[in-house]
Amino acid sequence: MNKVNYINRKPRIGNYSIEFIFKTVSSNLSRHFIVNTSEVKKYGGSPFVLFVNLVFFKRQKGIYHITGDVHYMALRSGKKTVLTVHDVNSILKGNFFKKIYFKVIWFYLPALIVNKITVISEFSKSELCSIIPFAKNKISVIPNPISEIFNFHSLNFNSEKPNVLCVGTKDNKNLLRIFDAVASINCQVTIIGKLNADQLIKLESLKIEYICMSNLDDKQMIAAYIEADVLCFPSTYEGFGMPILEAQAMGRPVLTSNIGAMKEVASNSACLVNPYSVKSIKEGLEKIISDKEFRNNLIEEGLKNIQRFKLSKIVNQYESIYHSLSKN
Incomplete structure (x- = not known):
């Protein structure tokens, strides 16, 4: 022993x-x-x-x-x-x-x-x-x-007003650019984490409909993924990027960065965007929302991707x- x-x-x-x-x-x-x-x-x-x-x-x-x-x-x-x-x-x-x-x-x-x-x-x-x-x-x-508590839940995608999930509120999570990207998209943004003053000011100035939750336990985090239509995770830096896999395991399409560990973890199973470009983030979200075939392919490839982990x-x-x- x-x-x-x-x-x-x-x-x-x-x-x-x-x-x-x-x-x-x-x-x-x-x-x-x-x-x-x-x-x-x-x-x-x-x-x-x-x-x-x-x-x-x-x-x-x-x-x-x-x-x-x-x-x-x-x-x-x-x-x-x-x-x-x-x-x-x-x-x-x-x-x-x-x-x-x-x-x-x-x-x-x-x-x-x-x-x-x-x-x-x-x-x-x-x-x-x-x-x-x-x-x-x-x-x-x-x-x-990837923890076995994250299991597939079928998605009834709300293309009229999707729920865009953002996990984390530190500067590297890129929320200010995300807010600029979704400002002209009819959606609700769900944010996991505590917002700082700059983030709150940006949300209010852009009149974005949002929900913010923090200190979630496992059950609450799973519920947040279930309620989400898409994970928006264009981080500027991660050592890994666990939300990518958690969302994919739950059967949710993922938008993430085309750099660093995010690209490595997601491979070809996510919509990869330039995290420093508001235009790139916006176009990626719009493609997921409007293109059903693309969206379903992301879900399918995501379920394959998690097998590596x-x-x-x-x-x-x-x-x-x-x-x-x-x-x-």
């Missing part, structure tokens, strides 16, 4: 994606593995937070898996560790000195210590290799799995890594 110790970040309200992914993975590992899950004491990236989290960490027998965000915990977990990196860009923000701090503590030192590094897309791998090229041979791609496939890949570390 092999023991795997998961090290999770301290969760924040509305930030549960990493924890949800690895809870799903751990609960589906074979009987050859026992999983122990712990989380760090504090959230954040200051030297004080790192000091507290490292000092209060209690070592366990077995191998370790740092599931994301708290890469620096490799300083305590040691060599028999798997580190999963979800994205690079969101960490390396700020002034010159802040970037150097995070590069060293979040990437350089952990990469020197851990045995294996997994990333969730080829796009993320390319980004990471540009920062830690010396660790290239340690890095492998294991995509995020089946939970069993992803679990097998992690088990293979755990076995290799257990033998060392």
Whole structure:
């Protein structure tokens, strides 16, 4: 029997994606593995937070898996560790000195210590290799799995007034351009997440009909997908892009970006647009709304696409890594 110790970040309200992914993975590992899950004491990236989290960490027998965000915990977990990196860009923000701090503590030192590094897309791998090229041979791609709670629901598409679903409200989710794109389209926009002042002002000035919901549980999120006619997800940056797969699993057509991880995850199963062009986003939505054959093809291709991200496939890949570390 092999023991795997998961090290999770301290969760924040509305930030549960990493924890949800690895809870799903751990609960589906074979009987050859026992999983122990712990989380760090504090959230954040200051030297004080790192000091507290490292000092209060209690070592366990077995191998370790740092599931994301708290890469620096490799300083305590040691060599028999798997580190999963979800994205690079969101960490390396700020002034010159802040970037150097995070590069060293979040990437350089952990990469020197851990045995294996997994990333969730080829796009993320390319980004990471540009920062830690010396660790290239340690890095492998294991995509995020699509949860089995997202199941197909037939779509009675409302072509007269479609419900356009937008998941996430951070700047990279591109809501301001989405609002400009839908301003002349007769639709309702459903937004998942908390809106900031600029987003609210834009919605009101363009007189867009919208619903905004936040802190949804699994059942509420599934209900939002069921009510949606199309997912509009032209993000400017993602390490992966899980809403693409969730919507496809539910049988909803997807519009997403023709760049980075979004293009990689969606492949040819979504309407790909230029996320920096309001015109491109608008034309993509209009084509989905007006062209039934195109829309149905997106749904069909989406259901094929999610087969690449089946939970069993992803679990097998992690088990293979755990076995290799257990033998060392």
